[in-house]
Amino acid sequence: MASFTYLSEDYLEKILSELEDYQISHGSLLKIPRGWTDSELPMAIARPIGISIIPTPFPRQQFEHALNIQALFNELYMNIAEDDLWFQPIVQNLGEVDEFASKLWSIWERVRDEGELQQIRCGIFRSDYMLHGGSQDRSAAPTQLTWAGSELRQVEFNTYSCAGGVHSNIVTNMHRYIASKGIHKAARVPTNNAIRSIVEGLVCAHRAYDPPANSTRQTAILMTVQPNNANICDERPIEYALSECETPVSLYRVEFSGEILQRCNLGPNRELLFHPSFGGEAVEISVIYQRAGYDSHEYDQHGIEARYMLERSRAIKCPTILSHIAGFKKIQQELTAPGVLERFLSPSAARILRQTFMLHYPVDESEMGIRAQDIISDEQAIENYVLKPSLEGGGHNVYGKDIPIFLGTIPRSQWSRFILMEMINPPLVHGVLISPIDTHMGPVVSELGVIGACLWQRNEPLKKGLSIIRNDASGWTFKTKPPDVQEMSVVKGYGCFDCPSLS
Numbered sequence: 040m041a042s043f044t045y046l047s048e049d050y051l052e053k054i055l056s057e058l059e060d061y062q063i064s065h066g067s068l069l070k071i072p073r074g075w076t077d078s079e080l081p082m083a084i085a086r087p088i089g090i091s092i093i094p095t096p097f098p099r100q101q102f103e104h105a106l107n108i109q110a111l112f113n114e115l116y117m118n119i120a121e122d123d124l125w126f127q128p129i130v131q132n133l134g135e136v137d138e139f140a141s142k143l144w145s146i147w148e149r150v151r152d153e154g155e156l157q158q159i160r161c162g163i164f165r166s167d168y169m170l171h172g173g174s175q176d177r178s179a180a181p182t183q184l185t186w187a188g189s190e191l192r193q194v195e196f197n198t199y200s201c202a203g204g205v206h207s208n209i210v211t212n213m214h215r216y217i218a219s220k221g222i223h224k225a226a227r228v229p230t231n232n233a234i235r236s237i238v239e240g241l242v243c244a245h246r247a248y249d250p251p252a253n254s255t256r257q258t259a260i261l262m263t264v265q266p267n268n269a270n271i272c273d274e275r276p277i278e279y280a281l282s283e284c285e286t287p288v289s290l291y292r293v294e295f296s297g298e299i300l301q302r303c304n305l306g307p308n309r310e311l312l313f314h315p316s317f318g319g320e321a322v323e324i325s326v327i328y329q330r331a332g333y334d335s336h337e338y339d340q341h342g343i344e345a346r347y348m349l350e351r352s353r354a355i356k357c358p359t360i361l362s363h364i365a366g367f368k369k370i371q372q373e374l375t376a377p378g379v380l381e382r383f384l385s386p387s388a389a390r391i392l393r394q395t396f397m398l399h400y401p402v403d404e405s406e407m408g409i410r411a412q413d414i415i416s417d418e419q420a421i422e423n424y425v426l427k428p429s430l431e432g433g434g435h436n437v438y439g440k441d442i443p444i445f446l447g448t449i450p451r452s453q454w455s456r457f458i459l460m461e462m463i464n465p466p467l468v469h470g471v472l473i474s475p476i477d478t479h480m481g482p483v484v485s486e487l488g489v490i491g492a493c494l495w496q497r498n499e500p501l502k503k504g505l506s507i508i509r510n511d512a513s514g515w516t517f518k519t520k521p522p523d524v525q526e527m528s529v530v531k532g533y534g535c536f537d538c539p540s541l542s
């Protein structure tokens with residue numbers, strides 16, 4: 040059996056050839072959209088996505104703990120998403136300095152004032168973690184690098200447009216396949232049901248949709264997508280898997296936002312009608328699965344109107360606009376304040392989840408905000424923090440000593456757009472990564488994301504609580520990067536898809 044610790048050139052050549060074939064055969068790829076030029080490969084339509092060459096060590100106990108607590112995190116976010124009274128002051132304050140928050144909240148107010156027609160909601164969530172503590176010695180020999188002594192800490196909780204499930208599922212299967220050849224120890228690589236978990240969650244929502252009494256139309260799921268998306272290999276397999284169900288479910292892709300306005304309209308019962316590009320009858324949309332609409336630049340006037348049409352429709356939203364806002368970093372920071380988790384969960388559940396939290400501060404004039412400002416003006420202390428706006432998709436964070444420099448460029452009155460989060464210091468373990476740009480063999484850090492697929496119904500009045508129809512946590516993502524790289528987005532070229540080798 041080959042040694043993972045020191046990979047010979049010969050071994051690397053062989054395994055790379057195996058991995059390439061697997062990636063090409065299974066769509067572990069990034070598309071090069073038409074019109075984008077890749078000067079070295081002018082005819083290429085895709086390239087392999089960055090992956091690990093061997094699974095990266097991760098503690099089994101922490102892995103299982105992350106999966107076990109996902110149902111509680113799902114429940115927390117289902118509850119938050121229905122508590123607009125709790126939201127209101129937080130988001131309205133944020134909205135004064137954050138145009139994106141303000142736009143989303145205004146859409147919600149219009150929907151709320153008209154009255155929602157649909158009380159069933161769907162969520163495909165992802166809770167991201169890194170290990171914190173343990174060995175940080177970069178000069179240690181690979182065999183001495185270990186996660187021992189580290190614990191699970193939450194990086195963020197994603198409620199909107201969660202990606203990576205398909206890629207992670209494929210890369211896990213790939214490593215299990217390589218293991219079946221005797222190269223890895225198979226038992227150490229857990230199975231990953233990310234695709235099935237997402238698909239079953241969507242099917243469950245689709246079946247729960249109740250069309251208006253006289254409707255005879257075909258129903259289908261609508262997936263909103265960004266134009267020219269390089270990451271179709273993380274989206275299309277969900278559509279294909281839906282078509283392969285015992286009773287197939289159709290999914291239509293629609294670009295956010297122009298195509299939504301062109302191809303969709305509301306019927307007399309606010310049913311969302313979609314007109315396919317190849318003609319024929321309009322279909323009635325059961326579930327809106329959002330894979331676009333998370334970037335602030337998507338919300339010009341067309342974007343606002345498109346989102347408003349979707350939100351006020353009768354379709355089940357995956358997720359609703361309130362669930363979307365619930366995933367803001369600002370909400371994550373608010374949840375770390377004493378007693379807040381207990382508003383949504385039992386004290387014992389709150390205690391379990393709180394153990395995964397790092398310190399968070401608002402950057403405002405509150406008592407905690409003043410503490411944050413003290414940290415920001417302390418050259419040494421600030422090294423241990425990251426500054427984040429309430430945005431998704433990677434590339435928005437500011438780290439350590441860059442924070443005061445960055446804040447110096449924006450008016451103080453705008454600082455409350457950001458939250459300050461204590462840095463997670465993951466243990467360094469040994470890994471081998473390959474991306475189109477480089478091969479990395481040496482210390483690495485990983486991020487585990489647990490996927491939750493949920494369906495719930497809001498009961499009116501809300502005092503009666505929610506009815507949870509589905510609360511599933513069976514899939515996950517796992518990404519790994521060299522320790523000096525600060526972001527993790529694989530599509531943007533920072534990290535690599537990977538899977539854990541558990542022990």
Ligand code: ADP
Pocket residue numbers: 167194195397425427430431432433434435436460461462463464486525526527528
């Ligand atoms: P995004 O919504 O852009 O994904 P994240 O909060 O997940 O924002 O931050 C992006 C990346 O930055 C993470 O995947 C992680 O690699 C790194 N990061 C974020 N917060 C921390 C932290 N507190 N400590 C260490 N790294 C962090």
Ligand code: MG
Pocket residue numbers: 167195
């Ligand atoms: Mg993230």
